[in-house]
Amino acid sequence: MKSFLIGLAIGILFLLLLISLGSSFRSEQPLSFNHKKHNDQGIECTTCHAHFKEQTFSGMPALSVCLECHKDPLSQHPDEEKIRQYHKDGKEISWKRLYQMPEDIFFSHRRHVGIAQLDCRQCHGEIGQSETPPVKPLVKMxxxxxxDCHAKSKANNDCLACHV
Ligand code: HEC
Ligand code: HEC
Ligand code: HEC
Ligand code: HEC
Ligand code: HEC
Structure with missing residues (x-):
């Protein structure tokens, strides 16, 4: 009985360790991107997230976008070199998504940004000021x-507007 309990305790500890490792791996981006530094250079959100005016999605930057400025070193930061390493290896940077709706939800950036003229910050908070990649959404969607926002702005709240 005693050895069973010890075995069980070790099993549970091991499981907890795996879970915590799993979640820290999930949230870590391949490269320490600094929104604030790029924002301070006056670089627009559209430079890297190009599609929110015309499409449902905003889009994540391809490596070619980073290379437009980072072919040669611009800083002392070790992660900048990673950009050129990805290029040498012929690989894209696999950014992990922070926001992702379930499959059956319809959401459109064009509708909210292009048509309703909402600011990115109303839904994404101050990500433009982040100095390291956020590990969890700044706004819980x-x-x-x-x-609540649809009710306030008199937008459609039928179940089938969002659930497709
Ligand atoms: C009304 C709320 C809202 C506004 C305003 C908004 N977003 Fe989003 N954004 C979302 C939601 C919801 C998702 C997840 C969409 C999905 O999974 O289909 C998302 C996802 C994203 C993503 C992930 C990748 C992708 O391709 O969509 C990026 C990048 C992004 N938004 C950037 C922006 C930028 C830049 C702006 C301002 C120009 C903006 N968003 C304005 C709600 C919003
Ligand atoms: C329009 C030009 C431009 C683009 C596009 C651009 N960057 Fe930068 N980046 C800069 C400049 C300028 C600096 C130096 C800023 C400073 O030192 O204050 C910089 C700095 C950096 C640094 C060093 C950060 C630090 O904390 O010192 C990294 C890492 C970086 N960029 C990654 C990226 C990645 C990844 C992409 C593509 C998703 C990208 N950049 C796209 C202009 C750009
Ligand atoms: C120089 C390129 C660059 C610029 C300019 C830029 N971003 Fe990003 N953005 C990234 C990269 C790279 C990531 C992934 C790493 C991270 O989260 O920091 C990202 C992630 C995001 C995400 C999370 C998407 C998801 O679902 O994972 C949002 C939202 C976002 N950016 C909004 C903005 C807004 C708003 C602006 C303008 C104020 C902006 N970005 C400007 C490169 C950029
Ligand atoms: C900050 C306010 C705000 C938030 C948050 C918001 N919306 Fe909206 N949404 C609007 C407004 C305003 C409109 C009306 C746009 C227009 O004029 O067409 C709209 C329109 C829509 C439409 C089109 C509905 C129709 O048939 O007319 C869909 C679908 C939608 N939103 C989905 C979502 C989903 C899914 C979320 C959460 C992930 C969300 N919205 C979060 C403000 C918001
Ligand atoms: C404005 C957009 C919007 C409207 C309107 C809406 N939903 Fe949702 N619903 C969502 C989003 C976004 C999620 C996923 C939220 C999350 O992951 O936390 C969701 C999740 C759900 C879920 C949980 C299971 C799942 O599919 O993820 C149920 C059940 C649900 N909605 C039912 C309804 C019903 C019934 C109505 C009509 C009374 C309705 N919804 C109207 C946006 C909406």
Whole structure:
């Protein structure tokens, strides 16, 4: 009985360790990107997220976008060299998504940014001022959150507007 309990305790500890390792791996980006430094250079959001005016999605920057400025070193930061290493290896940087709706939800940036003229910050907070990649969403996007703003701005709150 005693050895069973010890075995169980070790098993649980091991499981917890795996879970915590798993979550720290999930949130870590391949490269320490600094939004604030790029923002301070006056670089627009559209330079890297090019599609929010015309498409449902905003898009993540391809390596070619980074290379437009980073062919040669601009800083002392060790992660900058990683950009050129990815290029040498012929690989894209695999950015992990912070915001991702379930498959059955329809969301359109064009509708909210292009048509309703909302600011990125209303939904994404101060990510433009982040100095390291956020490990979790700055704004929690629940159904209630979507519906509260829709109620306030008299937008469509039919189930089938969002659930496709
Ligand atoms: C009304 C809320 C809202 C506004 C305003 C908004 N977003 Fe989003 N954004 C979202 C949601 C919701 C998702 C997740 C979409 C999905 O999974 O389909 C998202 C996802 C993203 C992503 C992930 C990748 C992708 O391709 O979509 C980026 C990048 C992004 N938004 C950038 C921006 C920028 C830049 C602006 C301002 C020009 C902006 N967003 C304005 C709600 C918003
Ligand atoms: C329009 C030009 C431009 C583009 C495009 C650009 N950068 Fe930069 N980046 C800069 C400049 C300028 C600096 C130096 C800023 C400073 O030192 O204050 C910089 C600095 C950096 C640094 C060093 C950060 C630090 O903390 O010192 C990294 C890493 C970096 N960029 C990554 C990227 C990645 C990844 C992309 C593509 C997603 C990218 N950059 C796209 C202009 C650009
Ligand atoms: C020089 C390129 C560059 C610029 C300019 C830039 N971003 Fe980003 N953005 C990135 C990169 C790289 C990531 C992934 C790493 C991270 O989260 O820091 C990202 C991630 C994001 C995400 C999270 C997307 C997701 O679902 O994972 C949002 C939202 C976002 N950016 C909004 C903005 C807004 C708003 C602006 C303008 C104020 C902006 N970005 C300017 C390169 C850029
Ligand atoms: C900050 C306010 C705000 C938030 C948050 C918001 N929306 Fe909206 N949404 C609007 C406004 C305003 C419109 C009306 C745009 C127009 O004029 O067409 C709209 C329109 C829509 C439409 C089109 C509906 C139709 O049939 O007319 C969909 C779909 C939608 N939003 C989905 C979402 C989803 C999903 C979320 C949460 C992930 C969300 N929205 C979060 C403000 C918001
Ligand atoms: C403005 C957009 C919007 C409207 C309107 C809306 N939902 Fe949702 N709903 C969402 C989003 C976004 C999620 C996922 C939220 C999350 O992941 O936390 C969700 C999740 C759900 C879920 C949880 C299961 C799942 O599919 O992820 C149920 C059930 C649900 N909605 C039912 C409804 C019903 C019933 C209505 C009509 C009364 C409705 N919703 C109207 C945006 C909406």
């Amino acid at each position: 629940t159904m209630k959150w979507c519906m």
